[in-house]
Amino acid sequence: MKEKLKAYRFPIILLSSIIIGSVIGLIFGEEATVIKPLGDIFINLLFMIVVPLVFFTISSAIASMNSMKRLGKIMGSMMTVFIVTAIISSVFMLVATVIFQPGSGVDIPLTTPEEVEEVSLGDQLVNTFTVPDFVDLFSKSNMLALIIFSVLVGVATGLTGEQGRPFARFLTSASEVFMKIIQLIMYYAPIGLGAYFASLIGEFGTALIGDYAKAIIIYYPVAVLYFAIGFTLYAFIAGGKEGVTRFWKNILSPAATSLGTGSSVASLPVNLQAAKRIGVPKDIRETVLPLGATIHMDGSCLSAMLKIAFVFGVFNMDFSGIDTFLTAIVVCLLSGIVMSGVPGGGFIGELMIVTLYGLPIEALPIISAIGVVVDPPATMVNATGDTVSSMLVTRQVEGKDWMKTTEVN
Template sequence: MKEKLKAYRFPLILLSSIIIGSIIGLVFGEDATVIKPLGDLFINLLFMIVIPLVFFTISSAIASMDSMKRLGKIMSSMMGVFIVTGIIAAVFMLVATVIFEPGQGVDIPLETPENTEDLTLSEQLVNTFTVSDFVDLFSRQNMLALIIFSVLVGISTALTGEKSKGFSKFLTSGSEVFMKLVQLVMYYAPIGLGAYFASLIGEFGADLIGDYAKAVIVYYPVAVLYFAIGFTLYAFIAGGKLGVIRFWKNILSPAATSLGTGSSIASLPVNLQAAKRIGVPKDVRETILPLGATIHMDGSCLSAMLKIAFVFGVFNMDFSGWDTFLTAIGICLLSGIVMSGIPGGGFMGEMMIISLYGLPMEALPIISAIGVVVDPPATMVNVTGDTVSSMLVTRQIEGKDWIKQAEV
């Protein structure tokens, strides 16, 4: 019993700090924002680490692979898992929206959004996969371009063979150094997360009440249920009873960090630690988690379905029929997998909802506002979904007994 409590000690400290911070925010209101810099410091530290961490972890993982055939297996298995879990998330929220009708009876004054930028598909694809200058890779706004660069560096290192051994060791050392840096930063997490939640609740707590309350009331329980039931099931499929135990033993730290930061990228360092403790192999976790933080968003699939159902209710449109539902699931997949990796992808996903259903542009602020109020649990589901996906991919590649043989 004592050993079990010890294993959960740090996640419980993080959750306690969030609860204490939330109480401070409720009690002191906007006055609690005075401690916001303490929270910003923690988030900035994570963002500061994430760029070199992504480069070193991905490139070293691929450079250390025995063959490119294994990389191909990891990537193909990963995309299969991402698509299947995205569809399940979309259907899960679809059922909830059909039952509870979140947009029914909502009266929101419509405002025409100001200048919206026209984005062509070709421009978006170029901006997604490449940057015009090497130094632009050092911005988290170009994360997918950095990931592709890291993959290419890893492949080039592996193909160079004997001559690249020194560089390969450098990449591996860099990966270990930045993972250690993450451990050091996490000692500050309880203070940082507590302060961040205090200022967040103090400033915006009251704004969550109103016309969007029904959408929030639907999304939050559904996200928590998907997290608790869906991910437990995925962990069981991946590693049986031991998989479930290891998943829940290690997932609370990434979950708490993602709730506090509201960013999959900022939560990546903590998530890599969790996957390592679960027993996911180095090359699998260091390939899938950085990619997942950019192109795998189960929480975004959930929120995209809620946005569609909500805006249908606002405009008194009939949200029923197989055509409507299948189109909605397709949009959710694009929003949660394809669009999430494109700069401005969230905006493009919202524009896609409006254009495919023939809605007026005035619907854009309504959809965007839902994204804001459901962001914390959506990010939590996005981040933890990457962890359990890495377990499912390992199950496909290593076989059913992988978790028993894993070094933790």
């Protein structure tokens, strides 16, 4: 019993700090925002470390691979897992929206948002995957471009052979150093997350949700059910009963961090630690998790489906039929892929929903308001979905007995 409590000690401390912070927010209201800087420090520390961490973990993992064949197998398995789980999450929310019909009977005044710069699909792809200058890579706003650069560095290092080995050792060493920095930062997590939740609850805890109540009441239980049932099933597929045990033993810290920060990218360092403890091999976890933080978002697919169904109800459009449902699932996948792993990144996905359905621009603030409220649980599902996906990829790459041969940390 003592050993079990010891294993869960840090997650329990983390959850306790969040609960205490929430209580402080409820008691003191907006006055609790005075301690928000303590939370901002924690989030800034995580964001500060993300760019070098992503670069060194991905490039070192790829450079250390014995063959490019293994990299291809990992990437192929990863994309299969990402797409399949994203479709499942979209269908999961689709069923809920068909049953409960969010937005039906809702009367929301249309307000025109600030001017939005129109970007063609071609320009959007260029801006998403590349940057015009090397220095632009050193920004969390350009995570996909940084990931592509990291992959290229890793591949080039591996292909260089003997002459590239000193550089490969440097990449591996740097990766370990930055992981150690994360461990140091996490000592501050209880204070940071507690303060952040106190300010959030203090500022928004008593706000009336109004017309959005039904949509939010649908989203939260569905997200929790998908997290509990879906991820348990994925973990079982990946590693049987032992997979489920390891997943739930290590997932609370990433879940709490993502819930508090509202960012898959900020949760990446904690996620990497969790995957390591679960036993996911280094090259798999350091390839799948950073990529997953930007292009694998089950929670965002859940929210995208809710936004589509909601806005259809608001504009009295018919949300029924196989064609409509299939289109909605595709839109969810696209909006999930283009969303960045930073707070507020869902705006691009929301803009895509409005554009692809030819909705008036006034629809943007309607679905954006939903995005703001459902962001915490959506991010939690996004981030923790990457962890269980790394387990599924390991199952495909290493075989069904991978848990018996991998070291648990």
